[in-house]
Amino acid sequence: MALRSGGVRITLAMFGLLLVIAMILGVIRTQMRQRDARFAEQENRLVKEIFHDVLHGTLDSTEATSDNSDKQSRITKQLRMTAKSPYLVSHSSNLWNVSLFPSPLSALSVGASNTWPNLYQIHGVSLSKTVQRSDRVRPIASVYGPIDVTFVVMAIAPLIVIGLTFNASSRDRESALQNLIVAQTPSLGKLMAVRCFVRAALVIGLVACVVNGSLLIAFASQFDLNVIGNLAIWNSVAMLYLLIWAALSLFVNSFAKTSTANGAALLLLWLILVLLIPRFVSNAVQDAVPTLPENELVEREKRSFDRATRNIDRVLQQFQSEHPEIELRLDDEQQMTLARYLLAHSAAGKEAAENVSAHYSAQSLRAKYLSFCDWVSPAISFRNQSDQCSGNSERSFIAFSARAGDVQAQVLEVFLQPSITNQECNMETIAALPGFQESGIPRSPSFLNSVTSIASMLVWLTILVSLGTWRFRAKSSSIERTQLPKSGGGENA
Amino acid sequence: MLEAKQLTKRYGERLALDALDLQIAPGEVYCLVGANGAGKTTTISLFLNFISPTSGAAFVNDICIAEQPALAKRHLAYIPETVxxxxxxxxxxxxxxxxxxxxxxxxxxxxxxxxxxxxxxxxxxxxxxxxxxxxxxxxxxxxxxxxxxASAILMDEPTSGLDPQASNELSLLVKQLGTQQTTVLMATHDLYRAKEVASHIGIMRQGRLVETVKPGDVSHAELEMIALRSMQLQ
The missing domain is CATH 1.10.8 (Helicase, Ruva Protein; domain 3)
Structure with missing residues (x-):
């Protein structure tokens, strides 16, 4: 019946359009990130090919490929200049890439990908590139900001559900229809619950069609069991979340106020549950677990480098005591200058790694605390699950960053010693540069967290529906307080 | 069958219905007449469980309406004054x-x-x-x-605002319902229609059923006199 109203149809159409736009942006963002990841893998292959050629003495036969010609020619040029000085290679910026291939469900939620990169370009000398996480420009992200499908479903869809259900019961009362309805139906509460849920189902159906349809069109070839499972969880939590809003509407309607009062109450609840509580919870968790801003981390590494440079003699002594097998030619000024520079970087890098590790731990703790707040607002539950299903949760990126740090440390091991001693690198070691293995990176919601979120949503839903239907049941047996107009023209009056 | 036993409704100090005892057999058409505020609509609302009785009980086919509202509703139909x-x-x-x-x-x-x-x-x-x-x-x-x-139909001033032809059609329908063993309880101000269709007419005053008249026993004029007398006594 609600669909017969022109206003409802226009509102649903506009909401559908917004969803489609958010989905298109999500698909573009995901495809760009997937392209970045593929490009990074291609670069790694190229570097390996170059080393392979050096190892087998067939460097000249390496041909530049179109996309990577600049990088290839730069490395090739350096190796040609002095093939026995691999520190030149180590000076090449962005030598080695570690990238996290985005899940096709990334289109659903920006999540922590807005602040954490899915690509680390590892430097052969220091950890600074791992610390400077925000240096990679993401132009699309700067344009659309936090607007993603999850935001549209979390913030806008409840408004549509509210618009469709706020007067589910009050309109009948205001149109003098309620007494005829109460005379017909054995359970007014059940009728109103069905009415609210059927109207919410319009929104749920629209969300499901647009989201699942778009993902199938754009990423069907990348679907596997894991992706399908995550998508099923996403659909379930989205449905539960919107049903909660229908149940809230049912509950508010059971108070037998005017449509205007119902609408105002529901908008206030929306403001509290969608905007205020998540913001408050986020601020509270940030206050409880403070983390250093990224620029402070970078500053600290610079300070560590300065400190190491000032105390370079002590650093050098320490290095010599730790690596007695390495012979440093103390009379070779050029080599010693280089060694001091690299050791200063290395010392700073170790300190930076500790800072970054502490930073990750704090972020991880913060994410854990936030997951406990699922019960406070269904919006938090939904956002949390959505981020996790899309593979853009903070815990995914924290695990990825830690893994990238491991790869960085291994790359340093390969380059540092031969660079300091100005010796030829062991090409076999270089050819076996450590790659990044995605296995073990959490890309799905954690079982416990999913259970908590879904349980919290079910509790919200059950309580609201029970209270709403109970109040209606109590009222339908006695509707004297609703002050039925004795006469009136109904909707057609 | 519709039945009220000592059915009472009180709104604060005001007594809207005072210990109503009523029995309407299947196929009977019972019209409640009386001035505004006499308790006609309150009676119908109590039978429909729109409001709860202060004391007493209303029954349809021996089902207590207040205790089993969902079951009782299956036996009741309702036509409001303005649909x-x-x-x-x-x-x-x-x-x-x-x-x-x-x-x-x-x-x-x-x-x-x-x-x-x-x-x-x-x-x-x-x-x-x-x-x-x-x-x-x-x-x-x-x-x-x-x-x-339903086995019983409750009508709250159903002819109010209807043109004569529509009122006549309704009267015919009510008579027809009576012949089909449907119990009808109708609150009305229209004495003419009441006499035409009812098997009994109950006159209400200040929440009490003060008199019951069989339409066949009185003329239109007598019925009007009785009703007016009841209203003037208020």
Missing amino acids: SLYGQLSGVENLDYFSTLAGHRLSKDDKLSLLERAGLHGRDANRRASEYSKGMRQKVGIAIALAKN
Whole structure:
């Protein structure tokens, strides 16, 4: 019946359009990130090919490929200049890439990908590139900001559900229809619950069609069991979340106020549950677990480098005591200058790694605390699950960053010693540069967290529906307080 | 069968219905008449469980309405003074909606036949209810009540605002219901219609049933005299 109203149809159409736009942006963002990841893998292959050629003495036969010609020619040029000085290679910026291939469900939620990169370009000398996480420009992200499908479903869809259900019961009362309805139906509460849920189902159906349809069109070839499972969880939590809003509407309607009062109450609840509580919870968790801003981390590494440079003699002594097998030619000024520079970087890098590790731990703790707040607002539950299903949760990126740090440390091991001693690198070691293995990176919601979120949503839903239907049941047996107009023209009056 | 035992409703200090005892047998048409505020609508509202009794009880087919409202509702149909409908739906669709609420699935032919029986003919049944006159909406309301196939129908001033022809059609229908063993309880100000259709007329005053008249025993003029006397005594 609600669909017969022109206003409802226009509102649903506009909401559908917004969803489609958010989905298109999500698909573009995901495809760009997937392209970045593929490009990074291609670069790694190229570097390996170059080393392979050096190892087998067939460097000249390496041909530049179109996309990577600049990088290839730069490395090739350096190796040609002095093939026995691999520190030149180590000076090449962005030598080695570690990238996290985005899940096709990334289109659903920006999540922590807005602040954490899915690509680390590892430097052969220091950890600074791992610390400077925000240096990679993401132009699309700067344009659309936090607007993603999850935001549209979390913030806008409840408004549509509210618009469709706020007067589910009050309109009948205001149109003098309620007494005829109460005379017909054995359970007014059940009728109103069905009415609210059927109207919410319009929104749920629209969300499901647009989201699942778009993902199938754009990423069907990348679907596997894991992706399908995550998508099923996403659909379930989205449905539960919107049903909660229908149940809230049912509950508010059971108070037998005017449509205007119902609408105002529901908008206030929306403001509290969608905007205020998540913001408050986020601020509270940030206050409880403070983390250093990224620029402070970078500053600290610079300070560590300065400190190491000032105390370079002590650093050098320490290095010599730790690596007695390495012979440093103390009379070779050029080599010693280089060694001091690299050791200063290395010392700073170790300190930076500790800072970054502490930073990750704090972020991880913060994410854990936030997951406990699922019960406070269904919006938090939904956002949390959505981020996790899309593979853009903070815990995914924290695990990825830690893994990238491991790869960085291994790359340093390969380059540092031969660079300091100005010796030829062991090409076999270089050819076996450590790659990044995605296995073990959490890309799905954690079982416990999913259970908590879904349980919290079910509790919200059950309580609201029970209270709403109970109040209606109590009222339908006695509707004297609703002050039925004795006469009136109904909707057609 | 409809029955009220010491049925009382009090709103604060005001006694809206005072210990009403009433028995209406199957097939009987009982009209409640009286001045405004005499307790007619309160009686009907108590039978429909729209309001809870302060004391006493109302029964339909021996089912206590306050205790088993859902079960009792299956035996009761209701025609309000002014039938309000969903304006964006047609008469047929409104009938379909309300009969579905009551748990009855009707075929298209059944719906048209019920509307026809209630006096809404042909194309009118398929027009949007927002275009209906009060009389047409009342007819849809009657069709909704008939669709329920209830053993008792409660009518709250159903002829109010209807033109003479529509009132006459309603009278014929009520008589017909009586012959089909449907119990009818009707609150009305229309003494003429009451005498025409009722098997008993109850005169109410200040929440009390002060007199019961058999229409066959009195003339129109006498009935009017009795009713006026009751009102003047208030």
